Amino acid sequence: MTLADVTNRLNEVSERYEIPERVSVATQKVREGMHAAGDAAYRGAYSAYEFAREHPRSTIGGAIAAAMIIGGVLYYLFGDKRHTPVQRRKAPSRVRAGAERRRKHRTTARASA
Secondary structure, eight states: OOHHHHHHHHHHHHHHTTHHHHHHHHHHHHHHHHHHHHHHHHHHHHHHHHHHHHOHHHHHHHHHHHHHHHHHHHHHHHOOSSSOOOOOSOOOOOOOTTHHHHHHHHHHHHHHO
16 A cells, blocks of 8 residues: 555545544534633632732632641652651660569669768
8 A cells, every 4th residue: 555545544534524524523512621721710810809909818728728738748759768866855764574573673772871
């Protein structure tokens, strides 16, 4: 089969199954959906803007809370797993079983002497 035969066959198949019409209908539906989503986003952004103008204090608090949440999520996703956090206090030293009783006894004996 030559290249010309392939292109002719493709044209016949596309005409038989009405592919260009179906593609244009699907494209139109996608455009309508995108337009509706754009309108909804605009209305949401405009209502948020109006709320921010009416209530500036709560807007600032919301912005700070949103920044903290976003920062926490980014740290959770991209934080360095190999880096251990700084240990602020000394870890308790391990003591053998029974040694704690002897140590307590010695301290009380010293205190009474």
